[in-house]
Structures are given as C-alpha cells and as structure tokens.
Amino acid sequence: MKKVVFFSFLLTFFVACNPDDKGGLTDIPYNPTPYTLSIPSQFPQMDIPADNPMTTEGVELGRFLFYDKILSSNGTMSCASCHLPALSFTDANATSKGVDNIAGRRSSMALENVGFVTKGLFWDGRSKTLEEQALLPVEDPIELHNKWTQVIEKLKVHADYPTRFRKAFGIKNASEITKEMAAKAIAQFERTLISGNAKVDKIFRREAEFTDDEYSGYLLFFNAAGAPDAQCGHCHTTPFYNSNDFFNNGLDSVANLADFKDLGRGVITKRSLDNGKFRAPSLRNIELTAPYMHDGRFKTLEEVVEHYASGGHYAENIDPFIPQIKDIRLTTKQKRQIVLFLKTLTDTSFVNNPAFKDPFN
Ligand code: HEC
Ligand code: HEC
Numbered sequence: 001m002k003k004v005v006f007f008s009f010l011l012t013f014f015v016a017c018n019p020d021d022k023g024g025l026t027d028i029p030y031n032p033t034p035y036t037l038s039i040p041s042q043f044p045q046m047d048i049p050a051d052n053p054m055t056t057e058g059v060e061l062g063r064f065l066f067y068d069k070i071l072s073s074n075g076t077m078s079c080a081s082c083h084l085p086a087l088s089f090t091d092a093n094a095t096s097k098g099v100d101n102i103a104g105r106r107s108s109m110a111l112e113n114v115g116f117v118t119k120g121l122f123w124d125g126r127s128k129t130l131e132e133q134a135l136l137p138v139e140d141p142i143e144l145h146n147k148w149t150q151v152i153e154k155l156k157v158h159a160d161y162p163t164r165f166r167k168a169f170g171i172k173n174a175s176e177i178t179k180e181m182a183a184k185a186i187a188q189f190e191r192t193l194i195s196g197n198a199k200v201d202k203i204f205r206r207e208a209e210f211t212d213d214e215y216s217g218y219l220l221f222f223n224a225a226g227a228p229d230a231q232c233g234h235c236h237t238t239p240f241y242n243s244n245d246f247f248n249n250g251l252d253s254v255a256n257l258a259d260f261k262d263l264g265r266g267v268i269t270k271r272s273l274d275n276g277k278f279r280a281p282s283l284r285n286i287e288l289t290a291p292y293m294h295d296g297r298f299k300t301l302e303e304v305v306e307h308y309a310s311g312g313h314y315a316e317n318i319d320p321f322i323p324q325i326k327d328i329r330l331t332t333k334q335k336r337q338i339v340l341f342l343k344t345l346t347d348t349s350f351v352n353n354p355a356f357k358d359p360f361n
Contacts, residue, residue: 052203054191065361077144264278
C-alpha cells in the first residue's frame, strides 16, 4: 500500500515537472457558459458566426484583452486607449495617435452596437468581421505597433491568461494560444456593447416624452408630420440612426474625383464614383463622440448641422439629398432643435455599464 502511494506521488511529481507538460491546463475544468445577449426589442437579431459562439468566459477574456496594454509594443496602449467607454468607445481626438505618437488620418469610431454592422467595418467598410478586424490594430504601425507573435509569447507565460483561454476555448496547454482565439474573444466582448436605452428609446416605449424642441427636431430629422425635410433620416435610419452604406455627404469640394484627400470607399471598390464616400455611422451617443466625421473636422454638433444646412460642398458624386437641405433654409431655432433631438440619442446606462469598463481598475 505504502509503495503504491509513494509511486503515484512520484508519478505526479514527474508529470508536473515534465518539460513537455509545461503550461498544461487539463486540471482546470472546461465548461463554458453560453452567453445570451439581451437585445432591445426595437433592434434586429445579431448575426453571430457559427465558429465563435458567445460564452461568458469568452466575453470576459475579450474584455481583459481589450483593456490590456500587453497588446502594444511598449506597454503603453490598449484598444481602450482609442476606444474609451465614457465616450461610447471613441476618443476625443480628431484623428487618433498610436504608440509612437504618430497620428493616423482617421477618427476613432464608436463601438456601440458594432455587432450589428453588416456591410463592413471601418469608415470605408474594408473589414468584414469583428474577428478579422480585431487582428489589425496590434500590428498597425500607427496603432499598437507590435507583433502578434510577441503578444502570444507573453500571453502563454502570463499568470492569468492561460487559465482564461482554457476556460473560454478548452485549450489543453498554454502553447495552444493563438491570435485567432484572442481575436475571437475580443469580438465576443464587442458584440455585448449594445446601446438601446437612450431617451429616444424610452419615448418610444412610452416611458418618457420629448420636449417641444426635441420633438420639432425629430420631425425635421425624419421629415415627419409635414415638417420641412432636413433629409437626415434617409441615411441615418432607425433603430441605429445609421446606414450600412457609403455616401459622399458633401464635406469637400473637388473638381476631380481623384482629388479627395482621403479616397475612402473608393480604395476598397476601386470605382472612382466611390471616392470620398464613407459609411453613415450610427448617431447613437453622438453627443459623447466629438469631434465628428472620418477626419474629426467638426468640433461640435452645431458645426455638423451648419455643414448640412449649407447644402455641403459640390463634387460629382455628392449625394443628391445633401444640396436639397439648403433649400428648406433651416432657421437658427430649427438647427438648435435638430441638435436637441440628437442629444436624445444619448444612453447613459450604456456608458456607465460596469460590465463594459476596465477590469484592471
Ligand atoms: C491608435 C488608436 C486605436 C487603437 C489603439 C485601436 N483603434 Fe480601433 N479604431 C481606431 C480608428 C482610427 C478607427 C477607424 C479607422 C478607419 O476607418 O480606417 C477604428 C475602428 C475600429 C473598429 C471599427 C468600428 C466600426 O463601426 O466599423 C473596431 C471594431 C475597432 N476599431 C476595434 C478595435 C480593437 C478591438 C482594438 C484593439 C485590438 C482597437 N480598435 C485599437 C483607432 C484605434
Ligand atoms: C446622404 C446621406 C446623409 C444624409 C442625408 C445625412 N448624413 Fe449625416 N453622415 C453621412 C455620412 C456618410 C457620414 C460620415 C461622413 C464622413 O465622415 O466622411 C455622416 C456623418 C454624420 C455625423 C457625424 C458622425 C460621427 O460619428 O462623426 C453626424 C452628427 C451626422 N452625420 C448628422 C446628420 C444630420 C443631423 C443630418 C441631417 C441634417 C444628416 N446627418 C444627413 C450621411 C448622411
């Protein structure tokens, strides 16, 4: 009897010290909990890729990775450096700066309801899925400027991450951690960033009421009840106040379609008529995401509305709705009412949700 105990003790000792089993994780249970998204009734269902089902453990791992500076070359930045929860996951800069303090040419995008974006991520729609997108910032020289191979080496020997990858993805050994798993986890976290509890939602649920000015702004925005047509609702449609499509909303006057400073969608489709077109982003939480447009050129919502009210700048492919906005000669009061309506899209329960905040704090 004694002999057996001694022998099995030796065996465990041997297994634990076996260099081949370094990073072994099989004594940690793999039993992921399915994560059910709570999607507001006014929203469509979200498409979840079959090869990346949502689990509580996956979402939590993704949240850690999203906030972890381990992803950057010099340990100074994480995804959240440019996507701050208090600002609906954008930053306060016109264009975002990466680890080397080099400014990119575009403005960070809000991540509220990003799981519902269907026709391509980024201002130009170049990235198809959140899983594909999440791989990019780590190696982007003007973002985290790191190498995934280096990130993965650090994750494999980390005190906490091997266990988290085990619980989320069932790996048997820390050496099995891949960048694709990290990207899947980040994507799972991003899909939970659902914002559908703004004042406007409460109004539609009959739990709140517009003020008179907000209501006038709403009517202008959607050309409702015989109000003058400020055209906004054609491109910023409910329930996200966005389009998954690309437009030239008249920001720049160019004589030739090749002259846009940023060719936007045209680079992706290689059609010159798409030059200078960008995705019409969601206006939910827009009050929190200044400055505005793909290059952050407008500091305030008042400036944005002023831009539209002027009918925009002419280019061959300007969307025909834009010049028409000038025709209704929005008064100072009406412009103010549109801004007041836009502020009813702010969802404070979203930006204050503890589940979305930095887990290291
Ligand atoms: C240096 C700042 C910076 C960092 C760091 C950063 N981003 Fe971004 N993010 C941006 C900018 C700028 C854009 C828009 C880029 C474009 O359209 O070309 C963007 C766009 C996105 C989008 C597209 C949103 C949409 O609606 O299409 C997602 C998703 C995203 N980032 C997630 C992440 C994740 C995940 C990380 C970390 C792995 C990260 N970002 C790190 C600045 C940053
Ligand atoms: C023809 C389609 C179209 C119409 C009409 C339109 N927009 Fe836009 N909107 C866009 C596009 C496209 C962008 C992004 C453009 C860019 O960044 O280059 C945008 C951007 C915005 C932004 C900034 C978003 C951000 O995250 O920076 C606001 C605010 C906005 N629009 C409000 C309005 C309002 C208010 C109206 C009506 C007065 C309106 N829009 C009419 C297409 C449209």
